[in-house]
Amino acid sequence: MTEILTDRSGLLPSGPPSEVVVARDVDHVRETLRRAHRDRIPVVTRGAGSGLAGGAVADAGAIVLDVSALDRILSIDPVDGVAHVEPGVITADLDRAARARGLFYAPDPGSVELSTIGGNIATNAGGLRGAKYGVTRDAVLALDVVLADGSLVRVGRPTIKGVTGYDIASLIVGSEGTLGVVVGATLRLLPAPPETATAAAFFPSLDRAAEAVAAIAVSGARPAVLEIVDAATLAAIDEAEGTRLRERGEAFLLAQTDGFGAERELAVVREAIAPLAADLEWTSDPERAEGLIAARRRALPAIERRGRVLIEDIAVPRSRLADAVRGIQRIAAETGTEIFVFGHAGDGNLHPNILTGGAPGDPISPAAEEAAERIFALALSLGGTLTAEHGIGRLKRSWVAREVGDEVHALQRRIKDLLDPHGILNPGAAL
Structure with missing residues (x-):
């Protein structure tokens, strides 16, 4: 039962759900x-529970609505380039099914092998391919x-183009249930x-790695994947996997180009970063490439082996990426916390992971809380x-008005009141 009451954030509910x-x-x-x-009963919808912001954690007395069993891929149309799916479909399963038809599903979150499409929609998840594909x-x-009253609506359309009426589908995406x-x-x-x-x-x-990201941005190349990993994370991966990545540098940058001109485009990337790099290797062999990408995908599990981490999710303009990196390093030194940094450098999305030292459900240490607050302010x-792809959930609500402003925050609440007049849908999250 415990696993259905929380998500990957480790936040525990105030008490048991009603059902x-x-x-x-x-x-x-x-x-x-x-x-x-x-009956005015709160409802918290959940899929795989892979969220990192406490967005699927129900308070006492709420109904937990698990939609993970709605997991069918209903159709894939290669001509129209669309898939019709239920919310419980695992993201990687959809991508594999699409590739069997010569297609692929572009969103590629780090939790791709366990997160569901419904959860991805709830948080507007991104991932490694976000630099090129969004x-x-x-x-x-x-x-x-x-909707909250049980009525069923279809919003959006199956065509690539369409501007009839308001874009309600885009409003639903990222609304966290x-x-x-x-x-x-x-x-x-x-x-x-x-x-x-x-x-x-x-x-x-x-x-220097952040400077390389800027160099790529002005080179004319547009990598599908552009990931950054700091020295502390490299050391954690080495400890977990028996690798020797940390010996090769203080930071790691992974770039992948794709399409008919992939090798030519990668040559542009290499030329842009070579003057800044201490060590550079490349390949067009898919199997070898997967080995390089695996180092980035192992980052979070490797850090979590060291204890509970507060996983943050800021994004800044790419031109300010180096400033963000320097600021996070300064915050770590001044708060005395261990902060591991990796992220999707191609779109300015960094994941500072603050080691809290406790177990799931333990109070976050004052130093870790201070570090997180200062990272938000820095962003x-x-x-x-405050968040590029994990969502606000329950952990960042106090900061929403500071980012969007009081007037926009009030507007968002009016929209929520219109669609959910009794406030039953995931109360305490997102807003």
Whole structure:
């Protein structure tokens, strides 16, 4: 039961839910919401529970609505380049099914092997390929949504173009289950790239790696993947995997280009970063490339072996990435905390991971809380955001108005009140 009461953030609920509903079909979801709406019972929807911001943690007395069993890929159309899926489909399973048809699903979160499409939609998840292909919102064409009163609506359309009326589908994406429950999605698929080319570079400092990201940005190349990893994270990976990455530099940058000109484009990337790198290797062999990418994917599990981490999720303009890196290093030194930094450098998205030293459910140490608060302030001071892809959940609510402003915050609340007049949908999250 414990695993269905929390998510990967480790935040524990204030008490047990009133019930757990495992939805077996759309009518089951509708019936649950009609009853909750009538009786004013809070409802927290969840899928795989891979969220990192406490967005799927129900307070005492709420209904936990588990939609992970709605896990069918209903259709894949290679001509239109769309997939129709239920919310419980695992992200990697959709990508594998699409590739069997010569297509692929672009959003690629770090939790790709366990996160669900519904959860990705709830948080507008991004991932490693976000630098070129964007985030989940860029892949969503239409949604089937059960509203708070149990009514079922379809928003969006199955065509790539369409501007009739307000874009309600985009509003639902990233709303963290506070405006409705997604029970179906029409998603955009793209032709699978015929070629990829991958480079791994090590740098004498994290600051130098951030400068390399800026150099790539003005080179004319547009890598599909551009990831950054700091020295502390490299050491954690070495400890967990028996590798020797840390010996090669203070920072690691992974770049992957794709398409018919992948090797030519990677040559532009290499030329841009070579003057800054201490060590540089590249390959067009997919198997070898996967080995290079694996180092980045192992980052979070390796850090979590050292204890509970507060996983943050800021983004800044790429031009301020070096300033963000320097600021995080200064915050770590001044608060006496261990902060591990990796992220999607191609779109300015950094994940500072603060080691709290406790177990899941333990209070976060004052030093870790201070470090997190200062990181948020740093992101906003650089023109950035509190969260790029993990969502606000319950852990960052106090900062929302500071980013969006009081007037916009009030507007968001009015939208919430219109679609959920009794406030039953994931109360305490997002806003």
